[in-house]
Amino acid sequence: xxxxxxxxxxxxxxxxxxxxxxxxxxxxxxxxxxxxxxxxxxxxxxxxxxxxxxxxxxxxxxxxxxxxxxxxxxxxxxxxxxxxxxxxxxxxxxxxxxxxxxxxxxxxxxxxxxxxxxxxxxxxxxxxxxxxxxxxxxxxxxxxxxxxxxxxxxxxxxxxxxxxxxxxxxxxxx
Numbered sequence: 001x002x003x004x005x006x007x008x009x010x011x012x013x014x015x016x017x018x019x020x021x022x023x024x025x026x027x028x029x030x031x032x033x034x035x036x037x038x039x040x041x042x043x044x045x046x047x048x049x050x051x052x053x054x055x056x057x058x059x060x061x062x063x064x065x066x067x068x069x070x071x072x073x074x075x076x077x078x079x080x081x082x083x084x085x086x087x088x089x090x091x092x093x094x095x096x097x098x099x100x101x102x103x104x105x106x107x108x109x110x111x112x113x114x115x116x117x118x119x120x121x122x123x124x125x126x127x128x129x130x131x132x133x134x135x136x137x138x139x140x141x142x143x144x145x146x147x148x149x150x151x152x153x154x155x156x157x158x159x160x161x162x163x164x165x166x167x168x169x170x171x172x173x174x
Contacts, residue, residue, distance in 0.1 A: 007156035010035035014155065015078065017041045017063060018087035020051030022114030026144030027085055027151045032057050034152055039081070041074060065089075083155050096162030103161035105154040110168025112142040138169030 014036040018024025024040065032038045032055070041061040042048045052058045061077065064070040065086070089095070092106035111117075111132045117125045129141045150167040154160055166172070 007158045008035070009083075009152070009155060011037070012082035013037045013039065013078075013080070014083045014085065015039045015041060015081045016085045016087075017065065017089075018085075019044070020048045020060075022116065023109065023112065023144050023147050024085075024087050025051060026148040027087070028052070028058055029055070030145070030148035030152050031083075031085075031155070034156075036083075039078060085151055085155070092164055093162045100161070103158070105160055105162070106164040107147060107150055107154070108164050108166045108168065109147050110136070110142055110166075110171045112144060112147060114144055132169075132171065135174045136169040136171040137173060140169065142167065142169055 009031055012035075014028075014031040016024050016028045016031065016038060018027075018040070019042055020040055024042070028038045028040050038058045039061055040048060040052050040058055041063040043062065043064050045062045048062070049060045052060055061074055062070075063074040087107075089106065092104050096104040111129070113129070117128060120128055133140050147167055150165050154163075154165060
């Protein structure tokens with residue numbers, strides 16, 4: 001894995017591991033817009049390709065992060081990549097030390113409107129979002145683009161490693 005000295009994503013390969021919706025999708029699209037070649041990977045071999053259908057420049061691969069053999073097989077299929085974004089990896093500090101000089105950072109999102117809250121029902125979701133918005137300093141709910149912009153910052157800042165970026169509207173401050 002190598003990064004560009006100037007932090008540019010142009011012509012770099014970015015692997016985004018996630019479900020293909022919400023945050024992972026926003027990150028993949030933002031990396032693509034920044035000039036990267038994007039590979040989206042996740043466990044669901046049926047819905048993942050459908051999530052990125054019609055998005056030229058984004059390929060899809062199947063991987064199960066709980067299975068070391070699956071991870072190794074993905075690595076063999078992909079070969080060299082420049083950046084890895086995993087919406088489930090919370091071990092940024094340890095991995096940054098172990099994988100140095102490869103940079104590893106994490107994102108800790110606050111309440112983000114990704115559809116994950118739809119199970120509350122329309123009124124329940126609206127009430128919950130209103131409560132969170134009233135209490136956090138940003139006075140709003142985050143959206144996937146907020147997270148994608150933070151990830152692009154982490155990918156393109158060549159002196160940032162081992163950090164967790166809290167993109168949460170300041171919610172823990174209250």
